[in-house]
Amino acid sequence: MKSLSVRNLNVWFGEDRNRVDAVRAASFDVPSGGSFGLVGESGSGKSTILRAITGLVPTWSGEIEIDGAHVAHKRGREFYKLVQMVFQDPYASLHPRHSVDHVLSETLHLHGFQDIDTRVNNLLDDVGLGRSFRFRYPHQLSGGQRQRVAIARALAPEPEILLLDEPTSALDVSVQAEILNLLSDLRAEHKLTFVMVSHDLSVVGHMCDSVAVMRDGEIVEILSVEKMRRMEPDSAYTKHLLDVSLNYASAQA
């Protein structure tokens, strides 16, 4: 188990006059084994924070620490053995020409594992896909099955911190519950630290211990899930967000 802490993180795109500040002075701590949620409207910079942590966005400043160790701008393989990410859209995150077996064994190979065959089978068992899925191509899988493959790929290097970028928003409701339960189980089983981005407050309420609410690239408020359930946020924006979310849920029911 590792803890993650982000101090004064700024992320921007473009240069000079075209510069857009996607995240401004974001700070938060995730205790080891904890589960942290990032919520907000689309465009508020939630996913950008994850992409900056993983190094997919190189233009960031501030401090990212894993278990107290500073993360450099150029990340090595050791970093990717600790931190992995599950992407939002399982239709885009799997190579269309690579079979499940290819995806998983390449990942294992890159991380220097030797017993690739047994590990691929174990990973498939872990995410609840039978071994019959091993040699299928993405177009032969449903959205939920694809997301399970993506989760298996993220688990392959045996990471300690898992970043989840709206892992269920591209899936239909019945499958969403399955994937969320799978993630909860895996977290307990592998003792993972979660950082989860979502715009769905009920998902975050179900999965996380504490939540950061974001608006226009800034963290408005960090509150515990109990506080959120009791509808006692400090900031007006969070209150507004909670009200809207409740109204939406009751309108749907």
Add this chain to the structure above:
Amino acid sequence: MTTETTNSRRKESLRDWLLTDTPTSRRHAKLASAYKSWLRLRSNHMAMFGLGILVLLGFVAAFAPWLAPYDPYAQVLSDRLLPIGSEGHLLGTDSLGRDILSRLIYGSRITLYIVTLVALIAPVAGLMVGTIAGYAGGWTDTILMRITDIFLAFPKLVLALAFVAALGAGIENAVLAISLTAWPPYARLARAETLTIRSSDFISAIRLQGAGPVRIITRHIWPLCISSLIVRVTLDMAGIILTAAGLGFLGLGAQPPSPEWGAMISEGRRFLLDHWWVATIPGLAIFTVSLAFNLLGDGLRDVLDPKDGAS
């Protein structure tokens, strides 16, 4: 009767084995997806027609010594310029009394040789330049693409002529010259594909596994570029054959007495009005092979388009 039913049953189960949704091994999965592509190609009759012509061309080239009725170089001056359908010379003879059919058959070897070599050199060079430029971006991209632009700005045949003139006439140099003029469109195509692929999530995902740029370009980007490249190559084949023929026609490609089809047209040109078949027959051969490549390319586009297979 019984053997027939077991045979058909075995055929049936092989078909099922190939069409399964749950392959049991790496090889099985590869064979199954290849078989499905083949079924899609087979349902396209025009593409199969093109493929048939090309298979025939390959067969003719392989067995030229057995198929040709005469030595393609043997000159019989008493039998010069015999018309089509003369006794012993199905397609007539040329100005030196050489059998046109035999020359056509031997010429298919040269045509295949040129086409194969160019198809191996130009797209590979273009693929490398294009994917590196597209993936690296920045200065690398600018420099590589401006070089590509310079090559593109020259008229193809003129540039090929300049290269052949500099390197000396001959088949190998013609191949080299055609390849040098043929790669820029592939580079453009590969770069455009790479730009759409490089920002996709599955490339981000493999970067998060610590994969370096070489692995990403060769293992993850190339497989997605190759299908559109193959289609483009088959569509360009006609142009390649014509450029080779054009160089032969201008006397800078294959040298006489070699039975290259373009050179044959060039020789027949002098007699075009009185003895039309001498130039027309090799022209028809070039036309047929070009058409076959175009038809096949059209069919391959339907089969290999990754957007089809992915959805």
